[in-house]
Amino acid sequence: MDLPVFYAPDILPEATAYTMNEDTSKYCIQVLRHEKGDKVLLADGRGHKFTADITDDNRKKCVVRILDRETVPPPARALRVAISFTKNAARIEWFLEKATEIGIQTIIPLVTQRTEKEKIKxxxxxxxLVSAMLQSQQFYLPDLQEPQAFDKVIKHHHDPQRLIAHCLPEQKQALRDVLQPGKDTLILIGPEGDFTPDEIKGALEEGFVPVSLGNTRLRTETAGMVAVAIIATSF
Structure with a gap:
């Protein structure tokens, strides 16, 4: 059985012991019913994996002893998505959870002319993101960046593979057909109502490749999920 993973963002690489915060301690001891002597894993979200055992099963200040530590190799290639957040927060939260489970590295809230929600909690x-990282037993926490204007993203992000998914009936290829496995990738996902023609034109002028995510019109969060799944499985 896999050992449970707990988030320890402030643990030092050379630590020999660690005290979980109150929320994590309560979840570990009271909810999962772990006790003194049980082994657990700790993740700092930066690729460090710690194997430990519980030395004090206090439900407010659980203390563990570090038995082993290792650095998990980072993903060979970066997967970044710039996505316009939806007015319905639950929908974009669902996307963040599932994209983290699949293995996304960076999420950029994209502010377009038709974006309904520019501020984020x-x-x-x-x-x-933390919960999804732990649930999927990963050790790198995705980077959720500050919201960025569309023009800034297309001009200042220079990933080797830059893509834009849009719905206009213009010439574009299926995402799977244009992917070049092994390259860092940034894909733009638009808001409900799609990117404006001027935004699409601007992206293409900056070297973004237009792609299709299928024959049906997808909601923003669904389009994001389809893109992440296709790109991740191409690596």
Missing amino acids: AERLQNI
């Missing part, structure tokens, strides 16, 4: 979204 960073702390809540960060908690969703």
